[in-house]
Amino acid sequence: MDRIAPELVLKTTPPRSQKTAHMRERLSIDSAALADKMAIAVQGPAGFGKTFLLAQWRREFLSRGAVVAWLTLDEHDDGVRFARGLAAAMAVGSGRATFAGFLERMPGRDELEGLTDWLAEVADLGGEIVLMLDEADRLPEATVRHCLAYLLHNAPANLRIIMASRGRLNLQVADLQARGFYVAIGADALRLRVEETVAILSSRFGHRIDPDLCVRLHEATEGWSLGLQLAIASIEKSPSVVAAVEELSAGTGDIRRYFVDTLIAHLPAEQIEFLISIALLEMLHPSLCIALSGDEQAGLRLQELCVATPIFVESVDSEWVRIHPLAREFLLGRFASLPETRRLDLHERAASWLEAHEFLEQAARHYLLAGRTRQAYQMIEQCLYEIMLRGQFSRVLEWVEELPAQEVESRSRMCLAAAWSLAMSDRHEEAVRLVAGLRQDPASDDSTRCEADMILATAAYFADRPDEIFTLLTPWLDSLPTGEIKLQAVVANHISRLALFQGQPEKARRIFQRAPLYAWSSGLDAIRGLGEWVVGLSYLSEGRLVPAERALRDSLARAEQDIGRRSPVAVMLASGLATVLLECDQPQEAATVLANRLDVVERLASPDAIVLGFVTASRLAVLQGQGHRGYDLLEALFVLGEERGIARFCIAALAEQIRLHALQGRADTCLALGRRLDAQVPQVAREQTGLLGPELALMVMLAKAYIAHVQRDWQGMLELLERAGDTAERIRRGREIVQIKLLKALALHESGGNGLACLREAISLAEENGLRRIVEDTHPQLLKWLRQIRHEVPPAAAQDTPPPAPAPLATSTVSPSRLLTPKEREVLQLLARNLSNKQIALALNVGEETVKWHLKNLFGKFQAGTRKHVVDRAYMLGILDPAS
Structure with missing residues (x-):
């Protein structure tokens, strides 16, 4: 084969294969969404794993015998250079001499004519051909609009084209999409899922890292592959996993050095200043940036930074962009060093824009930071009740902590929002105090008094006093204020809970299903979420795990998306789902579902969810060989029961300890725990x-x-x-x-x-x-x-079982790529074992001259000069793979 120019050798060499990298099963090339696509565009910011995903697909294609050509693109790839690169990529990928000769025929020819010849050669190969184009966003605009578009619209049936880019390419592909030939994979799909992050970290660090820390890292990195790699690097160097996680979350250490190297070192001073000035906001819009900076070109500057830096995530079909939290943490450190007058001015500018565009909670936050408390209280009064209805009780409680008590109590809707959120927490007694005035106020109408009673009923549920719920509900069952769908839905939730306490799970479900739907906004909200929690719990109480898993899993997915992973509704559903998964003997998934949620469960979940969460976490710890932690969790549950006066917690904690000790035959310990139990029984x-x-x-x-x-x-x-x-x-x-x-x-x-x-x-x-x-x-x-x-274990099975056969020696496998003939694959495999020509000839039962002839072909196809070079190139190209 003719020699390829050195620069093209580098451009056609695929990235280093990471043998320890995690396989993205849900993004497999054979998945339903990708299997039949002729063209795939992978689009996402830097560090989201685009190149790694292409490398994964390359291995998948090679394993089934496809010819795979790789080409890394750059800004110098005009039409002719792009065509030359394609020829070189196919020459390396297929080993076919005609593609190498194509390079010599290119000078003086029109690029589209050259692409036509290239496509004809690809069609002539017949088998499955895959072209992978990395960094396609660096191509000149003319090359994208003409050459790349021509390639996509004229690809033969045996060619698949895969492109990776940081942003959307200016390609007219509507017709390909309409015919089902084209698909784009964006940043949301590229993000690591929580279970993927847990799997990666667990495989790397084993028992050094627990699921809670894995999920904390996932939430800190938000599925950003590069962020996770930086986290892994920090953990490997740190004697303490917890310290490494704290360092990453604080934007220090490796993460700080990364942002200094990628941002500060390479950007002009005015862009750095601009980045620091907009860091006070997580979500950014071009017009918001103009309001902050006073510069009409700020929107264009934001667009330039989105392309130049890896820290922004663009919204689909929207001008909004988002700063990654790790980058924002770093930039906020720089923001804090600005003069105070400058910081106050930026907060006030942000608040004014947010208020004008009806982002009231965010406006209130920045008014407070700007020292404009009166405006802040007005803004938060208008939206705090809706935040509560959305199910984000922890956010309401954060505001309650920040606001003066008299401001909360003097504003009725703010008071109701605070009371609801306090009722659904470990601070339910404070909710009782807040609504006392509303119930006794002569000016309060029936709707307000009914809502106050429903808050008290909720506080009774979270205090594990269900009999009080019945007393509070009874006066309203036949006299609910007309037209109050919200209150009817709340009452239905309470009645369904009472039916469950009475041992009527089917009735509990029917009450919820027949209740009026209070849909004040799209997505799952607090009222609907708590009702769906009762439905899932009803199946769980019956021991019917199949419908319980389906109901809880569906509800949890929507709660995480609409309200947040650590929202009270989500953690309650997660406690139930983790319990179901453990009962179904899926402890790993149960641990992942419950991870980094138990602290929220303790503060903001209902008593039944708290018991499920703590007992399941304890059982998982015991299964993982951490019995001491399991007992610690049960003792923590017991202490929680004593602190709050909830007998259920104490009884559940002691009963589970008795079970665990009884399984070990510890009679005296069980008797001692039994005496403690007797003292707790109401x-x-x-x-x-x-x-x-x-x-x-x-x-x-x-x-x-x-x-x-x-x-x-x-x-x-x-x-x-x-x-x-x-x-x-x-x-x-x-x-x-x-x-x-x-x-x-x-x-x-x-x-x-x-x-x-x-x-x-x-x-x-x-x-x-x-x-x-x-x-x-x-x-x-x-x-x-x-x-x-x-009869699963015959009596003599242990004695009759033969010793296991010794494991075969590790060798190397050759992918069935069409780059090599079957005989060349055999020669390459033996060559990788460092056999001589004579030994290879004996092993294959052929003459030495035949071996030499095959070796000559291998030297040409791999562009190699020595036997070792052939093997090294085969490993690098993924043709030769070490077998485990």
């Missing part, structure tokens, strides 16, 4: 009265059944289980019904009775409802018994 649980009494009594009886088991008191255990079974049936607790049957079968079996029928019924119910872990979690002895019944 009268309603002893007598099974009220709405909460039966549920608490059930937890206590199951805990005492485990104590009886560890004491081998089979008769006492069976009596406890009989009473527990009646209670579980009455309040429709599906998981507990199965657990009781399993424990009853075990007690009968251990005492010499016949528990087989009870065991089989329990297993049947567990399988039907997806309770995959319940046998193991109830008691390990049940697993042994079950294996014996099913």
Whole structure:
């Protein structure tokens, strides 16, 4: 093959393959969205993994025998140079001499004529051909509009074209899109999902990093691949993972050096000043930048920076852009060093623009920072209630902390927003105080008094006093203010919760489904979200995990998108979903769903969600070999119960500890915990009265059944289980019904009775409802018994099992790329093992001259001068792959 110019060799060499890189399965080239596309445009800012994704696709194509040509583009690629680059890329990718000869025929020819010849040669190859164009945004505009567009619209059926660029290319592809041939992948699709971030960090650091820290890093980097790489580099150098995460979040260390190197070192002084002056805002619009700077060219400057720097994310079909939080943290450090008068002026300019465009909360924030408190209070009064309705209670509470108490209490809508948010938190007593005046005020109308009572009912729910909810609801059931759809939806949520306490899960769902839909805005809001939480909880309480997972997963996805991952509604749904996933024996996903949420669960979730969250987190810790952390979480739940006077927390914490110790046969520890449990049982649980009494009594009886088991008191255990079974049936607790049957079968079996029928019924119910872990979690002895019944472990299996065969020696594999013939692939594989010509000839049963002839072809196709050079080039091009 003719020699290729050195600059073209570099441009046609694919990037270094990262063997430890995480495979983006959802973006696989064979995924439904990409499998049949002739042209794919990957568009996103720097550091979003565009080149890596192309490299992943390249490996996928090579593994199935496609010819893959790679070309990195630049601003010098006019039409002729672009055509020469394509020829060189195909010469390297296919090894076909006609493409190398094409380079010699190019001088003096029209570029479109050259592209036509190139396309004809591609069509002549017949097999699947893939052209990958990296950094396509650097192409001259004329090359994009003429040459690249010509290539796309005249591609033969065997050619696929993949382009990576920082922004949208000026291509007319509407016809290709209409025919389903073209697709664009943007920054949102390129962002790492939380589970991808967890997988990458876990595979790199193992037990050094827990899911909570993984999710914190994901939230700090917001799925930015480069940000995650910087985080990984910091962790590798740091003796403390936590310290490395804190450093990254604060915009110091490696992340600071990165932004200094990429921003400060390469931008003109006026652009740096402009960046610092706009850093006070996360979302930016060209006209907002003009208002801040007073410069009519500020919009163009913002556009230039979007192209020149990796810190902006452009919105789809919108002029709004967003500064990445890590970059903004760094720039805010520079903003703080500006003179105070300059900072105040910028805040006031921002507030005025935001107020004029009805971004009231953001305007209030900047008015406060500008020292204009009167305007700030007016702005936040107009929008705080809507923020609450959206379900962002933590944001409301942040404002309540900042605002003077008299300002909150003197403005009715602000007072109601604060009361709702306080009621749905660990500060529900403050909500009671806030609404007391509204209930007693003669000027308050029925609507206001009804809403005040609903706030009190919510506070009672979060204080785990459901009987008070019934008392507060009763006066309004037949006299709700007419036309108040919002209050009707709130009342329906409360009634459905009461139905669930009464052991009527189906009724709870029907009440929610028939309630009027209060849709004050698009997306999920607080009222709808809390109603959907009750629906998911109703399925979970019945032990029906399949519909529970579907309901909770769908609701959680919408809550994360519309309200936020750490919003109270989202964390409650996450607690339920994590519980379901663990019961379905998916502990890794359960840990990811719950990660970096438990602190919000503790402060802003309902009691049932708190118990689910803490107990599930404890079980996950035990499964991960961190038993000490599991017990610490249970003790934290117990202390939380003592602090808030919520017996359910104390009972759940002690009952779970008793179960864990009983499984280890620790009789004395179980007895000591049993005495602590007796001291916590309220009268309603002893007598099974009220709405909460039966549920608490059930937890206590199951805990005492485990104590009886560890004491081998089979008769006492069976009596406890009989009473527990009646209670579980009455309040429709599906998981507990199965657990009781399993424990009853075990007690009968251990005492010499016949528990087989009870065991089989329990297993049947567990399988039907997806309770995959319940046998193991109830008691390990049940697993042994079950294996014996099913003959899964023959008695002599351990002695008869032959020793495992030794693992084969690691070798290298050759991709089935059409660059090489089958015989050349065999020669290359043996060459990679450093065999001589004679040894290769003997292995392939051919003559040495034949081997030499194949080697000569390999030298030409890989543009190599030595045997080692052939192997190295094959590894670099991805043709030769180390096998694990």
